[in-house]
Amino acid sequence: MQLPPAQSLRSARTPAPPDPAFAPSPVHSAAMADERPAMPKAITRKSEDFDRWYTDTVRRAELADYAPVRGCMVIRPYGYALWERIQRALDDMLKRTGHENMYFPLLIPESYLLKEAEHVKGFAPEVAWVTQGGQKELEERLAIRPTSETIICSMFADWIHSYRDLPVLINQWANVMRWEKRTRLFLRTSEFLWQEAHTFHETHAQAAAEVDTGLECYRELAEEWLAIPVIPGRKTESEKFAGAEYTLSIEAMMSDGWALQSGTSHHLGQNFTRAYGISFSDRENVLQHPFQTSWGLSTRIIGGLIMAHGDDAGLVMPPRVAPIQVVVVPVTRSNDPEGAAAVDEACRRIAAEAGDVRLRVDRREGIRPGEKYAHWELRGVPLRLTVGARDLATGQVTVTRRVDGESWAEPLDGVAARLPALLDEVQARIRSRAEGLLRDRSVEVRSLDELREAFAERPVFANAPFCERPACEEAVTSAAHALTIRVLRRDRSGEVGRCLACGEASSEVALIARAY
């Protein structure tokens, strides 16, 4: 097969359309099908194959790659830098709300795990076990933590004695392992990184307030930092955490209309504290079991970030968590040393005046500007400054916004000082685009027929009055392919209606969607 001439290749590519997230390119697909070059320079089109687009993007943007063990991944420096940004934002919130970090061991004795019946039942299928140390078979096998409630309870049983010891508000940043059957980079890996907060309280109400605090931290992280609008709510009985009294979560819409559970917060009641024998003397000197919560947010959120904002050119990073916020690309000619010196001088000046802005000047030699543009677009860098002789002739630089491809000229003087404001605007645009998507693809339904209809064309977020009966949940989830009740919406709890399945009185609104 003949390779197409370079010209036709170039014309087949679509240079960052104005709204690339929703702009399919039939021209491109046709070209790819008939004369697909050996190594396509572009990643798979999002509209063509969302799953492949996702994996391509993660790998080509060098966020992560597969490791030799099934379901495990290596988080590469760019991906880890992103995680560190997320960690810092969330960790600050945790500290602000009174939580302290500590660390528990990776290995948990089997007997610890067995104490809470529901919990064991829930996690049994996905626990990985250590059975041997060196050459010796262990007397008791050790679980690689799938979560840490059990070990934490066992330890705090020794440390909590009085109401004066409460509340306990702790958190740990750790890795956990769940032997997953179907894995996907970031979204569902066997080992993942997360934060797990664990708290103990005197009263049920105090614990309930803490569950809300946790969820609010997640909402703030998602919306204010990651620019992902979320819908907070309560999980149905069938979807709640193993061993919890109830579970709250935030649900985000990915740009293909699927839902991603992006953070969960559990009220554990006294289920674990009773099972693990944690008790305290209350203010009347009566022995009580404390009320407990736990909540976690994982590297999965990175998958959410990618799928919520990314487009055909790759990632779109919200500036507040972008490892690199601004990239400066110098454009010079080799036969114009004076021009090159001026460009270099301008780049230095911008870098020097950038202050806290995370800015990088791409001085790599022998790489043409166009390739650098593509390189940083793939990585989602929010703003690009192009600095060439043409710009400097009029005392300007060219600014290009990743999210929508908009380009304009800014005076070189003081441009560095204006970057924070420009980045804020980018943050707002990314968020409002995501909010627009959520709005456009949310529908209200009142019956199973309407539900089916709503999903006939494409995945949506369907809201419906729901009575919470398991039989009705079953009816809802089997009404169309792969439906799930994501949450009972927080913001609409108490809304009077008639259940979409049985028609009986209801006071909750279910968010129904297909989910990752």
Add this chain to the structure above:
RNA sequence: CGGGGAGUAGCUCAGAUGGUUAGAGUACUGGUCUGGGGGACCAGGGGUCCGCGGUUCGAGUCCGCGCUCCCCGACCA
């Protein structure tokens, strides 16, 4: 965990019925010309053909077992 597909250079792949020293494009290295959207030319380097075992004079190719990835279903942050 069931059904299907795949694994050959960093990547995408070609290697017919087993037969010399395993190829291409791209990426990589050096050089020259270049430089405002993934450049051109020249010269190079790079392979335990996923692993283990077997059949054979001879295995990338055939057989068995295992591992990993992808797709479709049942379970999950």
